[in-house]
Amino acid sequence: MAEMPSRRSIKYWLVTTNHKDVGVLYFVTALAVLVVGGVLALLFRLQLWTSGPGLLDHWQYTEYVTAHGLLMVFLFISPLGLAFGNYIVPLQIGANDLAFPRLNALSYWMYLGAVVLFGVSFFQGGSFAGGWTMYAPLNVPTYHGAMEMTTGANSVVFALMLFVGSVTIGTVNFLTTIHRYRAEGMGLWSMPLFTWSILLTVWMMLFAFAALLAALLMLGADRVLLTQYFATDQGSSLLWAHLFWFFGHPEVYIVFFPSLGIMFETFQTFSGRRIVGRKWVIVSMILVAVQSFLVWMHHMFLTTINLEIKTLMMATTIGISLPFDLMVFALIYTMVKGRVQFTTPFLYALGALVLFIIGGITGVFLGAIVLDYEFRGTYWVVAHFHYVMVSGVTALVAGLFYWWPKISGKMYSETLGKLSFAAHFVGFNLLYFPMFLAWETPRRVFHFAEGLTLYHQLATVGAFVFGLSFLLVFVTLAHSLLYGPDAPDNPWEFSRTAEWAVPSPPPLESFEKRPTYASGRLEFVDDTPTATDGGSGGASEADGGTSEATIPGPAHGAFGDDVHMDHASIWPVCIAAGFFVFFLGLGGLTPLFESFQDPEVPMSAVGVLYPSLTVLGLAVLAVALFKFGVEEFHAPEMAIAERWPFEDIESSKLGVWIFLASDVVVFGAVIGAYIFMRLHVGWGEWDPVPPAAWPGLLNTYVLLTSSFTVVMALVMAERRNKRGLLLSLGATLTLGLIFLGVKAWEYSEKFAEGEYWFTGLQYSLYYVTTGLHALHVILGMCIGLFLLYRVVSIDAYLEDHRPVEFFGLYWHFVDIVWVILFPLFYLM
Template sequence: MSGDLPPRSSVKRWLVTTNHKDVGILYLVTAVFFLILGGVLAVLFRVHLWESGGTGLLDGTQYNRAVTVHGLLMVFWFISPFALGFGNYIVPLQLGAKDLAFPRLNALSYWFYLFSGLLVIASFFLGGAWEGGWYMYAPLNVPEYNPAMPATRGGDMTILAIMLFTMSVTIGSVNFLTTIHHFRAEGMGLWNMPLFTWSILLTIWMMLFAFAALLAALFLLASDRILLTQYFASEGGSSLLWGHLFWFFGHPEVYIVFFPALGVMFETFQTFSGRRLVGRKWVIIAMVLVAIQSFLVWMHHMFLTTINLEVKTLFMATSIGISLPFDLMVFALIYTLVKGHVRFTTPFLFSLGALVLFIIGGITGVFLGAVVLDYEFRGTYWVVAHFHYVMVAGATALIGAIYYWWPKITGKMYSETLGKLHFAAYFIGFNLLYFPMFVAWETPRRVFDYGEYLEPWHKVATVGGIILAASYFIMFYALAKSYVSGPDAPDNPWAFSRTAEWATSSPPPLDNWTGRPSYASGRLEFVDERAADGGVETATDGAGAGAAAEAETARQANAHDDHADHASPWPVAIGLGMFVLFLGLSEMDSYVESMHPEIEGSPDVTALVITLLGVAVLGVALFGLGRERFEAPTMPIAERWPFEGVDTTKLGVWFFIASDVVVFGAIIGAYLFMRIYFGWGEFETVPPSATIGLINTYVLLTSSFTVILALVMAERENKRGLLASMAATLLLGLTFLGIKAYEWGYEFSQGIFWYEELQYSMYFVTTGMHALHVTLGLLIAGFMIYRIVSIDAYLADHRPVEYFGIYWHFVDIVWVVLFPLFYLM
């Protein structure tokens, strides 16, 4: 069992912690680090643009890298993780939970996030960072069509870094969804959840599917660059394929970024106007509609492609339609202020500023939703200005969140004078930086030169950028001064706050509560479950009753240890293993090139050694995680609609499967798209043996039967039967892979390689992705057999066998889809 957490002053504490508040702080601090790095790059290229002519600080390659990595860092490594830092810290408190559902997975998600960012930084020093834009358009994302951007190790490393980041997002999404749907305090229905938690819930639902599509796209791109496949190096539809895959992620990402900011605005507007949000249920419905619609508008990013006008018109309608729910939310915020008594604190000023900026960004975005205007504005600084007025408006509200929850996180109050000075400098700098871009809209995007007549506007923008950057120094000084010598914060410093995090101490204790939070009576109460009569001790409506918070703090001081664990060394070890593995993979293309008859060169032995080292570290860490006894905080009494009949871990498995369905759907969809594009009948397919494919289908389906048999044996506590059934599953899976290896070997002997033709690439990559899933399943099965033999596992609790079965059946179903696609059609 994991030991107690070391003190906060110890470095070990931050390496092994799994507590949601610690992980939230790690996310926030790391996101600020990447904000500073991205901001430095932004200042560099803004200074470069001081004069027209492209004769500034940077050469063309340096400029492209600075702009690209700035975009990548801000979109992937700053804004969303920054919001999830607050989500980690605040959401369990607002729900009345002691932690997230899977604390070790929460820590693992953070370490994947950190190490993915370190991979991007390393790319600068290992062959050169990615310079082809954060959107990575095909076919310029492959070296064959972009000689100016060679297949550098740094470029490959950046792609692998984003893949690792998407894995972090997937793990985090499964965790948050399971927590919000299973760990709500008694009496807290979905309708009654705080609006910040609602915004995180919808954000995570969008993340689950949008980032799965991005992961599939990146997997195909990485296979092109490392394995030399032909997905985006083929003539014809490759650019359209990338556009569909990327923007199916890319447009929901706008709302993924902005929804947490909306949640902050809802909370702060209520708190500092002293009034409940007007039209609260309609606002929730509007957010749900936007979350759904966000996946139906991606093609408006592709108006300049060869897509026919009828389809473009349809997506123009959906793009304009998605603005309507936002209109409702904006009017709800404004009307809440009109009816309230506003106090202009620092958090409120940033939230109000975010609303103003977002209105400008939304209105200018409607222009881009019209096909005719998009033809004129696409590829200009109008898009740059609109994009930042939306995305950085979200960041503006999140900065307000720093000030809003700073007293809760640190137990210290900040200086309102410094906070308001920060807002003034920030708001002035922001508008001086981005509004001139609307005026200078004729400046081409992604180009370091522009017309001399636009130079005054670019100089104003550069001055604004410097002021905006300087405003952060005010924030850093204000927060540092507060942390070192600021006055102690009360448990609830805001007079009209309504949510549960203000009903515990500042900062909260390790397990958040001693009594069990409950809303069964219609208001927040703390049930002392250790009391002999099981009675209710103290109640508060969450609106600032100080006595309730003091009573809760007293109970926490006298609390007994409930033996929940908050530390594990394995998440950071797994993250390190993935980091080393991806470092090695970034140079593994040399091995494939050495196999290609038209490419000269010898394989890089160092890359192979690093890759194998990463596999070894990863294997040891995963084995250690599996063997570790870890007791996560539980919530026996909680609201779980609409998943009351599903236990917590099974729900997490189902959420993971839902994400994986999108990954496979995108990869299979890529095959169908390209085959239809080239003509279904004219498309030459790989001629695999239908007989071999049919045999393998029977083998895999039989393995599903043995998994069911294993579950039956576990339920009957029959160790021999369980062991035999799991061993049979393992053997059948190995048989499937053996037959697949024989089939591939025969195809190689016939001169059919994955790097020769597009159809070969699609066959090997799609079936290879499935084989990878089979291999992962077999590793899990092998570990489970080890546990059965060594400690008689799964006899007293058969649920892990059931969870493994869900995954294995999914893998089998995928093969049932792939078999007719590649063997019969």
């Protein structure tokens, strides 16, 4: 393993792949986003001191409200939860790192790229101002605002797309890790509740964010390529609402579940007993995770959906509250039956519970169709939404104080911590409760009835008190770093999980002996050949507890054939930089396609900056991905671990399957959009766009044949037949090239007739859907070329054929998608 740079150097933080370092980076970035989003909130709360124009004009007000919502929901709360997941989950399950450390680093750097790209949008003529829900048609340039502001709004869309890419990589990593890297003896039922909350969070993320990605791909095509998904009156508003809220309602639980896990951990620790009804709590969380995808239309009661469907959604909304009732009562009974210690973390967690109960009760009103007709679009929704979402933030602050001694190695001042909580709880309620009383105020405007002025002024005062509470949190933590006493390994008397059994802060490789629960309690065993009987390196209380064990030097073989893991790679940050530059350039290409659509638009309006950035981004991406692929990076899998239910699926293969599951949702959403819009227009009124059916049939045979050649490539690799492997891969790439050639001919035929992707809705649907599939073919061919290069240069995959198998899985998936697209677009 190459030597790591000094931790005090910038290079260290650029190259580190260690899960604890990545967690710290997530913490710092998410809290910085909190500050920016909070300042925006204070600005528009000042605007609301009185009704009508004031500090901000109409556009600035709408822009700041939109940016506040997008920053807080997407780029603050979820990433802060992932920060805890990054740092704590591997420690809790006994893993030295996540399954794919470099992908973990890449996930963070893509997130940072999304944050920076969002910030850049304010300097490109203006950021997105169509509301954080980005409803159609307000999300397209025609209705969104002045055309000179298009580039900045485009950057916001692509920033969100970059963030979704970050989330997808992170979910694959977490799911593989939790399912295959648990310490011996730690079954799924015995996992800590915080780890359970992260596991269910990332499962929801995998599918919910895939739906959002599909929506953003369509929106990005509308904004840059000038397609017509959301710019028509043919059901586009309803389509966006379905796609967004299929993501948006699970997102509420994605945001809240890490907070819920923190509440469980802190209630256990500071009440001195396990959560009452622990297994029923886990079952309840699973039920909520599943049901979260079945209630999205309760956000759409004011649309033209028929009453029977709305009633069904009302019933599922009431149903999803029942598991939450069980979890709330479990927390209350745990506290009542325990010996409560009113520490700073517990106060924040208890406050979060109280606030969430208020948010949940007020949400029941919105779940009733009749009441929703009255409350929708008012400040009742604003108040309810913040009581739910920001109660989650309150619990995240509890987690920050709870694990601060472990992360920093320093204790904090309880006096300062409790003072911050007092300001937090008072400021929160002073800010948001008056909104219930001023519920008749319409959302996203600064005009309200004169009789509501007092309530808005109270809310504005509360906003500044609430902001002060976060300043006090930062002061408390800074004071701790500078003057706080050193933290013991376990500062809490009744802590129950394994992270408290390692030093504070943990070393680079957290567990130098292998953690095991085989005896029913946490032990550290030495698996080195010199150990006489695999002796215990010290034990702790069952389920975590306090550990008196000092963990000595490295234990070779504890986590694989070679314990020395690599912890540094520069290529993740380079890949993220390539994506950032590419999306920055892509956001400025709208004038290029405007000039193509309308000859009267001069090409001089296009310029060279944004096209150059797009090309530069692609070049950086190509080089960085290639270097990433050839880099020698050692991240051994745990030799002994609990892996149910995936004992027989190798970690990389499981990661590929999980990624493909996400891609299924992306294509499902895009194909579903085609079916939805065609049904809305009238299925029989829609003529096929392709020039003829035979090119589609030919391409079907081509791709099916390529699936056979991929199988042959795997057989040749297993037989260590280099020549056969080269021929099979070469045949696959040739067939892929033929497919793209036929597709290019189809497009050219339509172009010759003057039928482009912006000609009409059915053309947009055809070009975008088949173009997305063609992009997958191109990406597959790039992977195939890389495999071919590795075989030629170093005889790769003859000893380890797994990469060829993983490539085959992806290629077969792409072929299956085409088998679905062919009849939809060519035969029906």
